[in-house]
Amino acid sequence: MFLFLVLPILGAGFYILFNNPYAFLKLHRYRGQLLYLRSIAHGLKILALTVILCVTANYYGPEQLLGYSINLEAYLTEVFSALNVGPAELVQQMVWFCLLSVTMMLTAFLWCKFIAWRLTRISRAYKLPATLFLKQEIVKDSPLDKLLFDALTSGDPVLLSLSSRKVYVGLVAGMGEPTEDEGMDQEVHIVPLMSGYRDTNTLNVHFEIDYRLLNQTSRNKLSIIVRQELIESASPFDFDVYREIRSHLKVKPTAKVRVSYQPDPERYTWTIGTER
Template sequence: MLDVTALLLVMGASAGFILCDQLLTLKYKIPREDGQRLYLRSVTYGAPCLIAAILLKVLLFAIPSMIGVEPLIVVTPDLVPIYTALSAPLLAYLFTLVFNYALSEEKRIDIFRQAMLKDDFDAVLWKSMDTYQPILISLENRKVYVGLVADGLEPGSQGNSYLTILPLLSGFRTTEKMNIEISAVYNPVIDLLEEADNNSDSLARAESLAAYYMAFPRSKIISLHLFNDHLYANVTKQNSPAAQRPKNYKKPA
């Protein structure tokens, strides 16, 4: 009996994990949970699945035997608890498929947006994707890249997650003042983007752009923000040596 109870608990927790990992209203909470809280959450959401599995057992085995009807599935009595335990993850999986399929596209986007806005890092990525604005990434080696988000992280992703961009500019931060110096312009990428509205093959263009994708480990990113070339030009101008000179400065003869 103890073995059956343990099996039911494990399968119930497994069913809860399937819901947490695949159900769109829950899956984006997973990366922010530690091991203990994730286990408790899995057990909590797995309990209804386990109850549903027990009710299914009653429907398939108990009721037919009570009314003298042949069960839909004929198994030995000692295997009934095992079938009950194993059906909990199956029910969770089927429920996830139906629930996710029933969600409208607008609801899917809203769920994703709400999850992204809960983290400052993710919020900047969402703003970039939503407005089609480039972002500026500063790495710990002082390299900087400006580009469009090509493949963002899932909300709350940590650890070895990567952020993929389509680069437009690159450069570095100066050693002394950490000002941004742009040293490279990805003209082929810019040209391909400018051709986006013409009659060229969109699939071929997408494959050409994919050749320029760059992926960065999130752990190596020091900061990121939306890039505005006008603001960058003004800030660069204000921090240039000429802008720092006194108003009465006179160039030496």
């Protein structure tokens, strides 16, 4: 009979994974058997807590509350005995199976409510919305996600170099929301300040458009969504540091190609040289 406890264990575990904010934001990391193992792990924790609660309430709890009997074990035993489901031993097993199953789901529900309440208290203490506080906890595993998240919360510009050699300097306006299948590393929403490209040979950045020169109305309409998988490198961007670096760059002189043509009755010759 107690083998059927696998079902409420999985049910409570799945409920924790989908309703516990901390567990749900990491749900996309689990696949296949690992997802079931995580569910069983959470379910076993709830089962252990449920057994303690049930045993404590059964042996140390009051028999009556406000004049009404609250001894569920005795009530269920009486019900199953009246139904003639089997011998006394089987009845006792069914009673405890029902008590543990119902109490496990109730415990999982109350546990998720407690976590949500605690999260609200902590987010208020850090003066951050609950969603941002949770994201702050999970982005620690990815340097890119942490960089983008810090830029989102601080409002500092970042430089993004894409696989197409396109370069953007902008403000991070949003990141992907974690789901059951994907994490935050989906898209990033930026408001561009400058854009350009990287030189094919030197990989130096050449900015072509400065969006800061536009009026405020036009700038408010700017919005770019970039897939994070297209980002090859990212870094914080400081305009003062950029201007200082640009002032110290030495521009190499461009070599000119000189081609001379010397006709000859029997052959044609060209002389190719360079001049500075």
